[in-house]
Amino acid sequence: MIIPFNGFSQKEGKSFRKARHYFDNEDFAKALPIFLEIDSTDNKNDFYVKYYIGACYLNTKYQKTKGIPYLEFAIDKGEKFLPKAVFFDLARLYHLNYQFLKSQRMLLRYFKLSDDEDTKDFKKAHNLFAMDSLAMVLQKDSENYVISKLPYPINTSNSEKMAFVSADNKVLVFSRIYHRVVNNLLVDSIRQIMMAVKEKNHWGIPQLISVEYDKKKYVSPPQLIGISFDARYLFFKINITPGNGDLFVGELKGTTCTALEPLPEAINSPFDEGAISFTPEGDVCYFSSNRPGGYGKMDLYKSVKSENNKWSKPENLGPMINSEYNENYPFIHPNGKRLYFASDNLKKSIGGYDIFVADFSTNAHDWTEPQNMGFPINTPSNDISFVPNAEGNLAYYSSATNNEEGNFNLYVARLEQSIPLTLVKGFIYEANTKKPIPAQIRVYDAADNKRIKYIYNPNPETGKYLMIFPPGKNYQMVVQAKGYYNHLIEIYVPHQSYFYELYQEISLKPIVLKNENKKLGEEIEVNNIFYDTERFFKSDTLQLEKIAQSKNYEPLLNLVGDIISLTDSMGLEYVNNMIGKENACIDTSKHYNKLMGLVEEAINSTDSTLLQKINNETVYKETTQSRIFYDKTDTNKNLSCHVFGKDTIWIASTVNTKKSKYQISNPFKTKYDTLKNNTTSVHTKFIDKTVFFFPSGAFLISDNDKTKLNDLIDFLLNNPSLSFEIVGYADSDGDKQKNMDLSYKRAFEVSRTMKEKGVNKKRIRIKGMGEPDNPEKTQQEKQQNRRVEIIIKEKYFD
Amino acid sequence: MFLGLIFWQQAQAQKYTEYELKSAFIYNFTKFIEWPSQENNNHETFKIGIILNNTMKIVLNEMMRGKRINGKIIEIIYITDLSKIPDCQILFIDGVDNSELIKILKKTKDLPCLTIGNHLDYFCQQGGIINFTPKYYNYRFEINNRQAEWVNLKISSKLLMLSKIISSNENQF
Numbered sequence: 023m024i025i026p027f028n029g030f031s032q033k034e035g036k037s038f039r040k041a042r043h044y045f046d047n048e049d050f051a052k053a054l055p056i057f058l059e060i061d062s063t064d065n066k067n068d069f070y071v072k073y074y075i076g077a078c079y080l081n082t083k084y085q086k087t088k089g090i091p092y093l094e095f096a097i098d099k100g101e102k103f104l105p106k107a108v109f110f111d112l113a114r115l116y117h118l119n120y121q122f123l124k125s126q127r128m129l130l131r132y133f134k135l136s137d138d139e140d141t142k143d144f145k146k147a148h149n150l151f152a153m154d155s156l157a158m159v160l161q162k163d164s165e166n167y168v169i170s171k172l173p174y175p176i177n178t179s180n181s182e183k184m185a186f187v188s189a190d191n192k193v194l195v196f197s198r199i200y201h202r203v204v205n206n207l208l209v210d211s212i213r214q215i216m217m218a219v220k221e222k223n224h225w226g227i228p229q230l231i232s233v234e235y236d237k238k239k240y241v242s243p244p245q246l247i248g249i250s251f252d253a254r255y256l257f258f259k260i261n262i263t264p265g266n267g268d269l270f271v272g273e274l275k276g277t278t279c280t281a282l283e284p285l286p287e288a289i290n291s292p293f294d295e296g297a298i299s300f301t302p303e304g305d306v307c308y309f310s311s312n313r314p315g316g317y318g319k320m321d322l323y324k325s326v327k328s329e330n331n332k333w334s335k336p337e338n339l340g341p342m343i344n345s346e347y348n349e350n351y352p353f354i355h356p357n358g359k360r361l362y363f364a365s366d367n368l369k370k371s372i373g374g375y376d377i378f379v380a381d382f383s384t385n386a387h388d389w390t391e392p393q394n395m396g397f398p399i400n401t402p403s404n405d406i407s408f409v410p411n412a413e414g415n416l417a418y419y420s421s422a423t424n425n426e427e428g429n430f431n432l433y434v435a436r437l438e439q440s441i442p443l444t445l446v447k448g449f450i451y452e453a454n455t456k457k458p459i460p461a462q463i464r465v466y467d468a469a470d471n472k473r474i475k476y477i478y479n480p481n482p483e484t485g486k487y488l489m490i491f492p493p494g495k496n497y498q499m500v501v502q503a504k505g506y507y508n509h510l511i512e513i514y515v516p517h518q519s520y521f522y523e524l525y526q527e528i529s530l531k532p533i534v535l536k537n538e539n540k541k542l543g544e545e546i547e548v549n550n551i552f553y554d555t556e557r558f559f560k561s562d563t564l565q566l567e568k569i570a571q572s573k574n575y576e577p578l579l580n581l582v583g584d585i586i587s588l589t590d591s592m593g594l595e596y597v598n599n600m601i602g603k604e605n606a607c608i609d610t611s612k613h614y615n616k617l618m619g620l621v622e623e624a625i626n627s628t629d630s631t632l633l634q635k636i637n638n639e640t641v642y643k644e645t646t647q648s649r650i651f652y653d654k655t656d657t658n659k660n661l662s663c664h665v666f667g668k669d670t671i672w673i674a675s676t677v678n679t680k681k682s683k684y685q686i687s688n689p690f691k692t693k694y695d696t697l698k699n700n701t702t703s704v705h706t707k708f709i710d711k712t713v714f715f716f717p718s719g720a721f722l723i724s725d726n727d728k729t730k731l732n733d734l735i736d737f738l739l740n741n742p743s744l745s746f747e748i749v750g751y752a753d754s755d756g757d758k759q760k761n762m763d764l765s766y767k768r769a770f771e772v773s774r775t776m777k778e779k780g781v782n783k784k785r786i787r788i789k790g791m792g793e794p795d796n797p798e799k800t801q802q803e804k805q806q807n808r809r810v811e812i813i814i815k816e817k818y819f820d
Numbered sequence: 821m822f823l824g825l826i827f828w829q830q831a832q833a834q835k836y837t838e839y840e841l842k843s844a845f846i847y848n849f850t851k852f853i854e855w856p857s858q859e860n861n862n863h864e865t866f867k868i869g870i871i872l873n874n875t876m877k878i879v880l881n882e883m884m885r886g887k888r889i890n891g892k893i894i895e896i897i898y899i900t901d902l903s904k905i906p907d908c909q910i911l912f913i914d915g916v917d918n919s920e921l922i923k924i925l926k927k928t929k930d931l932p933c934l935t936i937g938n939h940l941d942y943f944c945q946q947g948g949i950i951n952f953t954p955k956y957y958n959y960r961f962e963i964n965n966r967q968a969e970w971v972n973l974k975i976s977s978k979l980l981m982l983s984k985i986i987s988s989n990e991n992q993f
Contacts, residue, residue, distance in 0.1 A: 614840065614844070614882070614883045617836055617840060617841070617844045618844045618847055618848065618883070620844075621841075621844040621845060621848050622848050622851060624982075625848055625851075625852055625978055625979060625982060626978060628978050628981045628982055630959070630982055633960055633982060634958075636836075637841070637955060637960060639835055639836065640835065640836050640837065640838055640840075640841045640955070641835050641836070641837050641838065642837075642838040642955040643838065644954065644955065645954075735919070736917070736919035737919075739917075739918050739919035739922060740917045740918045740919050742918070742941075742942070779919075779922070780919075780922040780946075
């Protein structure tokens, strides 16, 4: 509190008097602009003007800390004339401004000036000093929580607080105190309950929720203090009578909340209950109450639901948690062991209410000492209502930073530190024999082409490999397998907030024409499965999780063998289920009826969003393939050159496994469609030529050759990207025109068989070449000319 | 007690695999597709044939346990010999080359058999009826309704609305 003083009345000018008049009447908003004007125009050494400016700022809502330089100046120049309260006020401002050391220094000067140690202000100053000390300690240890303020239209110039999020992170319900200001005066504060729904990646405009309650019975409107996991039910506190606040629950339908019912008798009491939080299973609740028998003011209690649906007599959480100060806004983490709450314990907070966290130790059968969550979550102002989401990786909380005490904003904090490493366990094998292939794998960071360490090459006997690298990036894997060309695999490893593993299989196989043993190309198939080990294999992953958390990669070298062998004991069963292996088996404990029901509901109500949601929760095996064909005449056409930093590698194909939800939905678009209009150069690879011979005059494929032709047709059917030409020839015996017709007929017969078997006629090109220009000399040469050739090519682009 | 209704059941925390989801779809297809009445009368059991996907066989077996389709007991037939494909009401096809697929679809072309492909290239274009899609697609399946109509299978418009409609490439046949 600033005490105006009456010094220097001689220097009063007209405007100064006016300003002083406003100031004395506590109309700081009107006094401030006048003082500022005086300050800017007059002699700037008038420290008292600066004092008044500082004092005015101190009494504003949002601009308190603006007064700092003015008060500093005033104290510097006119220390003797100023009341000691000024020192305390400046110390408070420093504290609000995170300048804790300066705050303490100013308080020391205040203490020197104070004679009476018993005043309220002196005690407050003492507490502030302690808060500054604590703040400085916490600043050093500040956790790496990443926080951000929720944007407009969630946060506005009004006060938003007490945010709760639904389990699917799609619905946010919070309180808004809508300030009605007329002529700079606060006329009315209306409490509103707002609900915002997530649209794609941002929150939509909050809607007002109307709550139906008995207005005659209850004096004040319900205050929001919690929501159910699916946001179907809202929890309220209603003041029955002053000093008796009870907790209620109501059902949310659209934007109206109806049918308010009081919570069970065990929880409500004739005293004040503040807020409540339930575990995900709904059988334990934590709530605040100031009923007698506690440690003082608001305390936290716990009640457990028994098998016959009765709630136990509430148990005070004990002196580790509760104190003679207020403990309120409890929220139990989905893991059931970690409790967040707010307390204004002067000895433990850095200002106002702070958010604390305590863990329940099963050994000690008690709570650990609550830790102040520190910066940046806690601030010198009030910080309350810390609410993690169902995943436990994000939390919403309310903070009055930089605002007048009652004016809150909503923030979100990212709780888990991001995992520094991801684990990719892999297996490389030959597709037909299923046997491991000896291979080398190199991985490069796609952004800077730097080679990644910690890639453990496949064991030639088992084909198993292991890769460890930071998530959230694009990578390029070069696979160099024995007997095959090099392949480049592009993968994207998504961000993880907790431990996932990627299981990968790479299979290679040669592409042959059946019965010919001709290797015409090779195919690589990559299968990626991201699976969430935490949910399925709790105990086994602890070791791996520790590895992932550690930033010290070297000890990993020792563990590689262990890690790889762990693959076999855990996850393999599950992975087999995904991949479709022979020894797959079922987890019979799953509740399939629920899934069936959900799918039926989605189809019946043609709810594609629900289908999408179910789909997002499903683990898929993601497959990508790449086939390359060899050019018989020019092997250079098989490879293209890639440079990765210092390494230059010749690559036969690139497999892009990065899947985007928004990718073009037509998977049947071939390269040719997209590149039609581009000026990239087109090349043709010559892949193979198959020849069939005929007796003189014949044009039908002989029975001996039928299998060969069928195999060739199958090959063409299986590789629709290849183009081909059927070219018929004849020997020089007989009429030239007849030979031309004969050669054409031979080609045509082949094409007819192809069409019958389902080859797209658009692909078929027929040519008849007739007889040779120069007649043959021997019978053998004639035999050679009575043929049809099927030439297979592939068009590719640069 | 109302509080019991509010909370998230443990079951929802589990993730399902794609085969479990696809099995759930297959079961539900039978609720939204009508087989011709003749077909219904001729067969005592509802036959689902699975080609070359062992996991699907296991999963489907488990999920169909105790269930009936159109009042009939479900018989799941695992097919490994492509030259001998029995008559089924549903044929789930996976793990085949395109050339093999063409032969299978030729066989089922005039039969009231709901052919379902596990994300096979050109499945619907070549005459398959329903093709599952990869995870990242915006729609879960593609449907060739013309082929369905050709064999008197009535697909509910609800199912059609949720899928991408593909037409046969007539040139193939």
